[in-house]
Amino acid sequence: MAIKQLSIFVENREGTLVEVTDAIAKAEVDIRAMSVADTNDFGIFRLIVTDYDKAKASLEEANCFVSITEVVGVAVEDKPGALAKVVKLLAEHNINIEYMYAFITVSKQFAYVVLRVADNAAAEKILVENGVSLVSEEDIANL
Amino acid sequence: MQRHYYQPDAETMPVNEIKKLQEYKLVHQVRYVYENVEYYRKLMDEKGLKPEDITCLDDIRKLPFLSKADLRDAYPYGMLATDIKNCVRIQSTSGTTGRRVVAFYTQNDVDMWEECCARAIVAAGGSAGDVVQVAYGYGLFTGGSGLHGGSHKVGCLTLPMSSGNTDRQIQFMMDLRSTILCCTPSYAAYIGESLKERGYAPGANSLKAGIFGAEPWTEEMRRDIQNSLGIKAYDIYGLTETSGPGVAFECECQKGMHINEDHFLAEIIDPDTGEVLPEGEKGELVFTALDKEAFPLLRYRTRDITYLTREKCSCGRTFIRMHKPMGRSDDMMIIRGVNVFPSQIETVLLNEGYTPNYQIIVDRVNNTDTFDINVEMLPEDFSDTPKIITTKEKKLQGAMKTMLGINPKIHLVAPKTIARSEGKAVRVIDKRKRLGINT
Numbered sequence A: 001m002a003i004k005q006l007s008i009f010v011e012n013r014e015g016t017l018v019e020v021t022d023a024i025a026k027a028e029v030d031i032r033a034m035s036v037a038d039t040n041d042f043g044i045f046r047l048i049v050t051d052y053d054k055a056k057a058s059l060e061e062a063n064c065f066v067s068i069t070e071v072v073g074v075a076v077e078d079k080p081g082a083l084a085k086v087v088k089l090l091a092e093h094n095i096n097i098e099y100m101y102a103f104i105t106v107s108k109q110f111a112y113v114v115l116r117v118a119d120n121a122a123a124e125k126i127l128v129e130n131g132v133s134l135v136s137e138e139d140i141a142n143l
Numbered sequence B: 001m002q003r004h005y006y007q008p009d010a011e012t013m014p015v016n017e018i019k020k021l022q023e024y025k026l027v028h029q030v031r032y033v034y035e036n037v038e039y040y041r042k043l044m045d046e047k048g049l050k051p052e053d054i055t056c057l058d059d060i061r062k063l064p065f066l067s068k069a070d071l072r073d074a075y076p077y078g079m080l081a082t083d084i085k086n087c088v089r090i091q092s093t094s095g096t097t098g099r100r101v102v103a104f105y106t107q108n109d110v111d112m113w114e115e116c117c118a119r120a121i122v123a124a125g126g127s128a129g130d131v132v133q134v135a136y137g138y139g140l141f142t143g144g145s146g147l148h149g150g151s152h153k154v155g156c157l158t159l160p161m162s163s164g165n166t167d168r169q170i171q172f173m174m175d176l177r178s179t180i181l182c183c184t185p186s187y188a189a190y191i192g193e194s195l196k197e198r199g200y201a202p203g204a205n206s207l208k209a210g211i212f213g214a215e216p217w218t219e220e221m222r223r224d225i226q227n228s229l230g231i232k233a234y235d236i237y238g239l240t241e242t243s244g245p246g247v248a249f250e251c252e253c254q255k256g257m258h259i260n261e262d263h264f265l266a267e268i269i270d271p272d273t274g275e276v277l278p279e280g281e282k283g284e285l286v287f288t289a290l291d292k293e294a295f296p297l298l299r300y301r302t303r304d305i306t307y308l309t310r311e312k313c314s315c316g317r318t319f320i321r322m323h324k325p326m327g328r329s330d331d332m333m334i335i336r337g338v339n340v341f342p343s344q345i346e347t348v349l350l351n352e353g354y355t356p357n358y359q360i361i362v363d364r365v366n367n368t369d370t371f372d373i374n375v376e377m378l379p380e381d382f383s384d385t386p387k388i389i390t391t392k393e394k395k396l397q398g399a400m401k402t403m404l405g406i407n408p409k410i411h412l413v414a415p416k417t418i419a420r421s422e423g424k425a426v427r428v429i430d431k432r433k434r435l436g437i438n439t
Ligand SMILES: [Zn+2]
Pocket: B251, B252, B253, B258, B313, B314, B315, B316, B317
C-alpha cells in the first residue's frame, strides 16, 4: 500500500532545481507532491509523481542522483482537526513521523498528506484500524 | 652487539669491490639492453653511442636518461627485453599520474626483488619465528607481493592481510601476535590511532618493528607511529619501475636507506641540466638496474629529490645510503602549516569504504587556509533525509583529522560527479595560487 517517493540529491548551486524540474517535464510526468530538505551544502528534493519509473529514468538521463523510498499516503478529511487526529494516533502508538508534507492537488473532500515513518506497515495498520483512508499509487495517478 | 644481515657477503662488501662488481654488471647490462630493447637502442643510436663505448662506471654519464614518459610511450611491451615465455610476473603502477607503467619479471628478477626485501626485513630485526603482517595492498601494486616474498625468504610466518579492513587487521595483529608490520606509513599511523580508539596501550601489541614505504613521510610521522604502536619504524624505498620496494632499506641506525648497490646503481643529477652531482649534494635520484632481465632500466629518473652519503654506517653495511626523499613537489601541500599528501587522503577514503574519487579545494580566507574535500558518496548511502549524509560527513572528517592532524570540511557529493582525470592536477584545486602564495 505504501507509495513510492523519489528523492533527488541537489547541490546548492544555481540551476540544479531547473535540471530536476526539466527532467520531470520531459518525462511528461506530473508532480503530485513535493518538499525540499536542505543543509548549507546540499538539498534533497522529494517528489510524489504520477509515474515514478518514467521520472526516475528521465532524471538519471539528466545525471541526477535519485533514490526511491516508500512513504505512507494519507487522505485526511478537509476539516479542522483531521490532520491532528492522524498525528496523535501515531504518537500514541510510538510511531515517530520523520517528516510530512502535503500534496499540491486536493480533492473536494480530502487533503492528501505524505508521512515518512520508520515502519510503514505498522503505521498503515494503525491508521486503517482507526478509520483513516490511505492513498494508493492508483489514487495518485487518478488525481 | 651481534650483527644480522640477510646476505652478509653482499651487504658488507668492501666499497672498491662493490664498484668493481657494478662496473662489470653495467658493461654487460648496457650491451644486453642495446641488443634487446629497441626503444633504448634508438635512444643510444641518436647519441651515436655503441655498447662498446661503455667500459667503466664513469661512462654511465654518456647514456641517455629514461623518464616515466618513456615508459608510458613504450607501454605495454616496448621495454620488454626478453621473450614473454621467460617472464613469470607483471606488476603495475596505480596510474594516478597518467597511463600505467607495467613492469615484467623473470623468475630471477622476482628472486632478486624478494631478496632485497628480505634484506630489509632482516635489517629491521626480522628472522624465522617472526610474524610478518603484510598490510600493503596486494595485486598489481608491488608493496604486498614484494614484502610477502621477502618475508618468505627470511622464513617468517607471513600474514598476507593486504590493506584496509582495519578491524580485521587489529584482530589478527592481536590474536596472532604479529611482530613486524609492513604497510604505508599513513596506514600505520591510522592503525596506531585505531588501536588507541579501541583502548589499547602502545605496548599492548606484540609488534617490535614496522617497514613502511611507498609514500613520502616525515620524521615527525615516524615519531608518532613509533609512539602509537610502540615499535621501531623503518623506511623502505622502491618503485614499480625498478622492481618494487627494497631498492633501498633502513638499518637500525635509521639514518638513511642503504641502496642495494649490487643490483642498483644510484646517481644524483641536477634535474634541470642532467649533470651528475657529487656525493652529498641534493638533486634528482636516478637509478640503473644492473641485472634485471625482463624490464631493464638504465638511468631512470625517479623525480625524487634526495642526496647520497657513503659515510661509514655503524650497522656494518657498506652500501651507500640515500636520505629519505621528501616526495615530489607536485604532490605535497602545506595547509595551515601542515604537510598534506593526497596519498594520505586516499588511504582514509579507502579505509572508510569510499572510492578514491575526491577533490581537494584549498583557499585562503581572512589569512586562514580553508581546506575542503569533495568525496563521492556511495549510492547506498543516499536516501531521503540529509541526516544520513551529514552523519557520514562528520565520521569521515574525524578519520581525516586523525590521519592529517588538521580538520578538513567534507562534502559528500553525488556519485560519478567528480571528473575522472588522468592527471593529479584536478585532484587538488589550490586557489591560494591566485594570491601569489607559494604553496
Ligand atoms: Zn646502516
